[in-house]
Amino acid sequence: MSNFNIRDEYGFPPKIDDFFGEVESTDDPGWDYRLWVVEWAEAYLGEEPFESLERRFASAPGVRDVAHEDREVFLIKSRLPAERVRELLWPHFVAAAQEGFDRERRSPTVSPLHARTVISRIKEKLQKYPHVTYTTTEGFLEIPAQSPTGFRVWIQERPGGCTVGFEGWHEEFADEEKALNCFVFGLSADCRLRVFRCRGTDYKWQVLHRVDNGWVPTSETGLFVFAFWSRKEPRELQNDIIKAA
16 A cells, blocks of 8 residues: 655656557547546646646647547547657647646645545545555545456545546546445445456446346446447456445
């Protein structure tokens, strides 16, 4: 278990391989590439600089358009080679990081308090389960899969609320109790996560809950970047870490 400030951990200037995946070709109609940005990029940049990435990336020379899909995926139109696109986008990420660091220096206490209260309650609950490992940064907590058939559960602070996620699935909450209950639900045996994979990449996540002797899907998050004719490979994951409230 570790407790650190994500900006202290990665420092400034950031390193490209800590935050950018590869720029890859995509089957999504009208787009040439997709870029995966790591999930902790928003915690590192800050919410507003992170939200500005779509506009910043679209201003790069040779880039015709950019769309921010889901949390970590950017779709890109460009006729340049993929590696060159990656190089051209990176300075704009660094500029966003500079803005985030500058904001923190000017006002170091601007982080929203609401979700951090949820995170502190989660930490208190986890003290009863010393075998559970987790990672926490400023306004972010993640419990990695504790078994080969388990899945990652995370929470991130946002103004007026927070986001709870199970791997790539996520949901926004303004209510503290609902966010906490959702997080605990993901750690319990009453929840399953059905994950769909295509061409070696996960692209859709369904949350299921137990009803009598069966399982019923209740929510879904998906990335619209895969051709419908490609073979899909579903698998089901389940935690049994903590008792649901």
